[in-house]
């Protein structure tokens with residue numbers, strides 16, 4: 027598959043925001059409260075030019091944002107008579123392609139999906155299952171397995187769009203008769219191949235048209251059961267989108283802020299549209315009805331923020347590169363092909379090499395046959411010659427015997443015969459016999475010569491056979507064959523013993539060679555599975571490491587999101603407080619109550635947001651817990667993978683190395699978070715100092731006051747928080763590794779995250795309380811970078827250093843806990859437990875209530891204080907406890923309240939444990955109470971049921 031790599035030139039552009047106000051519907055019986063000053067057609071102004079860019083290879087995203095029933099689906103999909111943006115865009119695309127004068131080839135394809143209850147479905151596939159999102163290094167977020175259909179005309183896409191819409195989940199709710207319960211994304215891809223210029227160049231533009239489900243309040247939609255759950259999911263993903271918009275805005279303004287795209291499928295899909303390579307248009311849809319006022323304001327608020335989001339568009343022009351996965355596929359298929367060819371080649375080669383051998387063997391065989399045949403003929407000839415010679419010799423033996431008889435007969439006849447006629451006849455016969463003998467002797471010599479020639483030929487044939495055998499690999503076989511043949515042919519001719527010996531020797535050599543070869547093959551065969559096992563374990567370990575890394579990333583994201591959520595709620599609560607004050611003031615002065623009503627409405631919105639955020643926070647917390655569980659599982663699986671493999675040491679080191687890398691990432695994240703917390707603390711502190719100054723106190727007075735209260739000024743002036751002396755931010759946040767959280771002048775500082783810290787120290791209160799002998803004043807400290815928490819007593823007395831809890835040592839998989847001995851000062855504690863790491867704890871009850879008590883607290887007071895601290899805190903309520911008569915007063919300051927009027931404190935009557943806000947001093951230290959012990963506490967306004975930090979000051983005496 028060819029892919030396009032975008033060229034380097036980028037253009038930064040801001041998100042275009044258009045607001046569309048629908049007319050009042052028949053169901054709405056209310057006032058039209060929206061006045062549209064500059065009524066223009068949204069499509070002509072904002073969308074058509076963006077779509078023209080898609081033809082030129084740019085990416086574009088258009089999404090409708092608004093509350094339920096505000097007209098998102100109407101704007102995006104529309105009706106037969108009033109087609110929506112999806113339809114109009116498609117027509118524009120095909121019109122532009124039609125009008126294009128170039129000879130370029132266009133290809134249009136589209137996909138259509140919906141995200142319903144955080145699950146992705148293909149709307150172009152009838153009974154499609156769940157689809158997953160994948161992050162591709164080049165293409166960004168892709169939906170794996172999503173059908174992408176090539177289309178030739180707008181009508182065809184409209185057909186698909188209609189069938190897709192019919193599959194989309196809609197419901198009738200109290201707010202909208204056809205309320206979309208899912209987010210729908212239509213993606214149109216235009217690929218343009220430039221035929222004439224560079225044959226290998228293509229341009230590809232993408233247009234994503236998104237119809238979101240609408241945010242809703244359960245009360246408005248009158249929904250329950252599944253609908254309610256759908257609504258919660260819709261709200262959740264829209265909140266995730268809103269959080270992304272907020273974070274992107276922050277990013278633009280302050281250059282920081284993590285953007286929590288991963289919090290929902292919707293935001294992951296829209297990631298490119300919100301911050302990547304995309305020209306993006308947001309259609310903010312609003313209803314004109316007065317009943318929808320809050321939604322309208324909310325939508326406009328986000329629309330206003332979205333205006334500032336910047337994206338970086340670039341033309342997707344490039345040579346047709348091969349995608350990495352395509353490369354991989356090609357490599358794979360080539361490797362398979364190479365393997366196949368090699369095999370084929372080997373086969374062919376073996377056949378080729380076999381053929382010559384066969385040929386040679388055959389040739390040799392036929393040659394051997396010839397030789398054997400010749401040898402056989404030679405042998406036969408020899409036998410014949412020997413037979414003929416034998417007969418010849420026999421004949422001559424007979425001839426010589428007859429000659430002897432004839433010579434004897436002639437001698438006898440010559441003595442008795444007178445005329446010599448018989449002697450003459452006997453003499454003639456004698457001559458014939460003599461001629462025969464002579465002829466036969468001559469023939470015998472010839473036979474002998476022939477026998478000699480035959481013998482010579484036989485030797486030649488034998489040499490030729492030897493040669494044929496020595497030129498061929500199959501020596502043994504041929505030798506045996508030839509020997510056999512020779513034996514067969516020669517019959518009685520025996521094979522010489524040395525031949526047998528040669529045969530046996532060569533066979534033994536051959537056997538040895540074959541055994542060696544076999545052993546080699548076997549060792550190779552047995553080596554292969556071992557390699558495979560190590561490879562398999564390594565790739566399994568890779569998978570587990572990858573999953574662990576994703577798990578860590580997810581956890582970081584969740585914690586970041588939680589952090590941001592808390593911050594948002596802090597602001598919300600602060601706003602709520604302002605609103606309450608403003609309402610109280612207005613109620614006193616206003617006659618018709620219009621402003622009070624508006625403020626009340628706003629108050630409701632803020633309260634809703636707080637509730638939503640709190641719910642989401644709980645969900646995040648659950649996800650963090652699930653994430654932690656998964657992490658433990660992964661760790662176990664890694665351990666198992668290591669223990670199941672022979673290469674344990676190597677695998678263990680590898681896995682430790684990887685896990686340590688991830689732990690490092692987490693620690694870096696924690697440090698970043700703490701920097702943020704420190705930044706917040708400084709802000710709060712600055713506000714506090716400003717407040718004190720604005721109350722008419724100068725630095726000297728404040729210092730005197732602090733001294734009177736037994737606050738060691740040096741302690742905090744030495745810290746990075748320079749207070750009056752130096753209000754600039756100090757870069758040195760470490761301060762000998764100790765950062766006070768809440769001590770004396772730090773009361774009231776905005777320490778939003780401290781509640782996290784206390785959650786993991788559930789056993790903390792009980793332990794510190796049981797010690798009982800601590801001297802006050804106390805400082806609650808934490809050791810930077812190692813997240814150990816301990817108390818520091820100013821007298822550094824015995825048991826002054828108490829490690830509250832060390833977190834589990836994740837890498838080794840074994841938990842450990844340790845309490846410091848009196849001589850274990852922070853640096854020693856740190857050194858003694860170098861592998862400590864943080865686990866951000868879940869929300870829960872704060873446990874600072876049993877923090878510690880001064881020596882003059884009686885058991886009754888302790889209990890009263892403990893009870894008081896366990897009481898839920900509400901806006902404006904004050905909590906404290908009494909000491910012995912006139913010996914203890916309480917002060918409580920809510921952090922997050924930065925204006926003077928919002929600081930509250932109260933003296934406490936003996937025996938009272940929960941105070942109302944009726945005793946409010948406008949001066950931080952009431953003069954007539956300056957000589958008594960103080961309870962100093964701050965609590966997070968975002969968590970009314972828990973204290974985030976507090977401390978107790980004893981009487982200076």
Ligand SMILES: Nc1ncnc2c1ncn2[C@@H]1O[C@H](COP(=O)(O)OP(=O)(O)OP(=O)(O)O)[C@@H](O)[C@H]1O
Nearest residue numbers: 048049094095096097098099100202205206239240
């Ligand atoms: N511009 C418009 N002209 C006429 N009627 C409109 C217009 N916009 C919306 N409507 C009507 O308002 C009602 C709600 O619109 P729509 O379903 O598009 O809202 P929605 O924002 O998509 O809601 P939900 O989020 O619940 O899906 C519908 O009856 C629709 O026909």
